[in-house]
Amino acid sequence: MATKTSATLRQLKELEGQLNSRSLRVRRNFVSIVQGSLSAGIAFWFTHTLLGHERPFFAPMAAVIILGLSSGNRIRRAFELSIGCTLGIGVGDLLIHGIGSGDWQIALAVFVSLLIASFLSTSQLLINQVAVGSILIATIIPPGTSGTYERMFDAVVGCTVGLLVMAMIPQSPLAGGRREVARVLKIAQGVLADVADALAAHDAEAIHTALVEVRGSQGAINAMLLEAKSSKENAALSPLLWASKHRVRSFVRILPAVDNVVRNTRVLARRAEVLTQDGEKVSDDQIEIINELSDAVGLLAEVYLKEAPVDEAVAIPELTRKLRYLGARCTLDVAEGGVLSAQVILAQSRSIIVDLLQVCGMSRESAAAALAPTTKTPAFPPEVVEKPESD
Incomplete structure (x- = not known):
């Protein structure tokens, strides 16, 4: 009986530790969660309500992606993401509109997109987004549902909104x-x-x-x-x-x-x-x-x-x-x-x-x-150091 009670208490303690850890993770990520939510909503509202785009899928998607990227070079990566999305969408629209959608059509669209992207840039983010854009055009959002230029513009809007929200609702810098x-x-x-x-x-x-x-x-x-x-x-x-x-x-x-x-x-x-x-x-x-x-x-x-x-x-x-x-x-x-x-x-x-x-x-x-010298001619002459009072 005592063994079962001890095991139960240990399990409850482990569960409490896990809940505290998860709660701490949510608190630390709360600003990022707010940033992503607002960016997606604002990007969709701007392109759908103000610009009249019927299905601005790429706007909220790009906003969330740019905020989810590893920190450090988001501005440059936003530029790469915008180019990658627009290039992938453009190539995908042109190819899929002409040859239709299907197994070999998707393979061809991705092949051509990656060739063009590899020729233009060494950025893996840009290259991946070109491929993703072509796949989305060939599967979820086929040609004819909205203008190609609208989709390309939506990606740029999403990246811009993501950066603006990050600037207006910043995380603690340190x-x-x-x-x-x-x-x-x-x-x-x-x-x-x-x-x-x-x-x-x-x-x-x-x-x-x-x-x-x-x-x-x-x-x-x-x-x-x-x-x-x-x-x-x-x-x-x-x-x-x-x-x-x-x-x-x-x-x-x-x-x-x-x-x-x-x-x-x-x-x-x-x-x-x-x-x-x-x-x-x-x-x-x-x-x-x-x-x-x-x-x-x-x-x-x-x-x-x-x-x-x-x-x-x-x-x-x-x-x-x-x-x-x-x-x-x-x-x-x-x-x-x-x-x-x-x-x-x-x-x-x-x-x-x-x-x-x-x-x-x-x-x-x-x-x-501050170090005791180990040579008669130290590069940095030693300073007189008094013993701390606490010692």
Whole structure:
């Protein structure tokens, strides 16, 4: 009886988690849903009511398609979509009107459309839309139901309306990007914590598991970069967001450093795996540094989570002070007498500190100057760093 009750409670908890996740997804996509709905309605109303087109199928279709495209180059893609639709409709109308509709007629129409599209452009979106336009003409909307020019014009109207609605009802320019940055940083935080624990336990298998995780982070990095393109596009397209352009530019500037945090974490984990497989060890100071790096990355991830109750104006300066102090502690003595892998782990720890300081807003030169020098002639002379009060 107790087992059944426990299983039921577990299932209810899983169901609650799924419902919360789905509700969160709907909230995050709500603006996109409103944009698509309004665009389809306005495009249809404009072409049907104002222009008198009897069956303006392509207007709402093009509006929904342009809003559903991946963010980053919607203006260029809207132009390609318009050309592709109009070209496909025109070619399809001319061919199907002359040879009729059927199996071989559709094949011929698509063949000719793709030939023309491939000759005119390398854009896969344009080429696909040419084929789709021909197929629609040959099947759903055959020639004679409305003028060819009307269908071609409807596609242009749909794309234009989609972009206008996106400009007038814009999404937050940074919410999605900040969320993706936090996601990437969370990956790095977990890997650094796992590596530190595994180095202390001399567990090569655990380090390998962490290495596999960080190697699979490219999808999250790509999503982060795509959201950055979307932020720039939204801020450029919508007059309501023009005041946010400076914030967007500042956000985009830190993304290479976030990417480097993951890359350097990957190298650190790989070298830690080699070290443990060789039966070697690192100093307790090195393990402590990696643990502190994990904590710093985790705090930075919380700062970039929109929902997190963290005062960024307070958190970033405090984190910067901690990182600068940590950089001053990363001397050659930390890995003195260690094998090459230990030296590499120290070097990667230093690189991650520089990356994180850049994410916090420092220039690369100032970030590098926070590190303890490893040569008599450092390119960026070290700065005097005081120990944070919290430590």
